[in-house]
Amino acid sequence: MTALRTMGLLCLLGAATGAAFALDARREGARARLAFAVARGAEDGWTSRTVFVCDRRKAVVVEGVRPDERLERRKAQQVASLLQELMRFCDEEVTARLGLNEVVTLSVNGRPYVEWVPGSELPFELAHGKVEHTARERAIWKAELDRLVNEGDRLFHSDEIGTNGVACAMCHPDASNTHAETYPKFQTQLKKVALLRDMVNWCIENPLEGQPLPGDDPRLKALEAYMLVKRAGVALEAGKH
Numbered sequence: 001m002t003a004l005r006t007m008g009l010l011c012l013l014g015a016a017t018g019a020a021f022a023l024d025a026r027r028e029g030a031r032a033r034l035a036f037a038v039a040r041g042a043e044d045g046w047t048s049r050t051v052f053v054c055d056r057r058k059a060v061v062v063e064g065v066r067p068d069e070r071l072e073r074r075k076a077q078q079v080a081s082l083l084q085e086l087m088r089f090c091d092e093e094v095t096a097r098l099g100l101n102e103v104v105t106l107s108v109n110g111r112p113y114v115e116w117v118p119g120s121e122l123p124f125e126l127a128h129g130k131v132e133h134t135a136r137e138r139a140i141w142k143a144e145l146d147r148l149v150n151e152g153d154r155l156f157h158s159d160e161i162g163t164n165g166v167a168c169a170m171c172h173p174d175a176s177n178t179h180a181e182t183y184p185k186f187q188t189q190l191k192k193v194a195l196l197r198d199m200v201n202w203c204i205e206n207p208l209e210g211q212p213l214p215g216d217d218p219r220l221k222a223l224e225a226y227m228l229v230k231r232a233g234v235a236l237e238a239g240k241h
Contacts, residue, residue: 047064047065047066047067048063048064048065049061049062049066049067049069050062050067051071051079051083053083053086053087055087057092057093057094058083058087058089058093058094058095059094059095059096060079060082060083060086060095060096060097060098061096061097061098062075062079062098063097063098063099063100064100078098078102079098081118082098082118085118085119089108089122092108092109092122093108093110094106094107094108094109095107096116097113103115104116104117104118106122108122145225145229148221148222148225149222149226149229151218151219151226152223152224152225152226153226155168155222155226156168156169156172156175156223156226156227157169159208161204161208161213161219162204162208162209162210163208163209163210164208164209166207166209167208168203168208168223174230175226175227175230175231178196178227178230178231179231179240180196180224180227180230181228181231181234181235181236181237182237182238182239182241183195183196183199183238184196184239185238185239185240186239187199189202189206196224196227197215197220197224200220200223200224200227201213201220
């Protein structure tokens with residue numbers, strides 16, 4: 001019986017490994033099909049230009065435009081809007097084809113092109129692989145945000161980012177009067193349009209007599225996150241004084 005159970009376990013492990021390899025192969029196949037789809041214009045004799053979104057898993061093929069041709073402004077805006085739409089389907093390899101007649105067709109994960117209306121969901125037959133965010137994923141994201149905000153809270157109430165013992169919270173209890181939602185705006189102390197982080201650094205240099213924090217410093221990000229979260233629910237109003 002022990003030998004049979006062992007063989008059964010090995011079969012299950014083998015099946016799971018095989019499934020993982022098959023999933024990887026399907027993903028690689030989808031990427032290859034996307035590359036093929038956007039390159040086939042020259043081969044098929046119809047002129048087209050392809051524009052990729054930043055993750056290069058989404059693309060818009062613009063028919064009637066040469067690969068080296070600059071898109072005219074209206075067409076460029078149309079393409080940009082399409083790319084934004086495609087980013088909603090973050091777990092899919094998607095190519096949209098913008099036809100000469102301005103009809104949009106869509107191919108998802110290498111499936112045949114079908115007509116699609118921007119703003120709508122994927123056609124039902126293409127959407128079965130769509131991944132929804134799980135409760136575990138949302139819990140992880142919340143925990144990471146909470147961690148950053150809590151560190152900002154600690155720094156805001158600490159004197160460690162200055163040299164004279166003054167802390168941000170001594171002038172701004174619970175981030176009051178930071179008006180994070182009004183940036184960017186012209187800041188009189190800086191005599192220029194400032195972002196929230198610019199004003200944070202001004203305060204660190206002046207009331208706190210410390211050194212400004214680089215833009216990629218985790219402490220600056222934490223302070224920004226804390227102030228923005230404390231102002232949650234307040235309407236954004238850039239430029240307000």
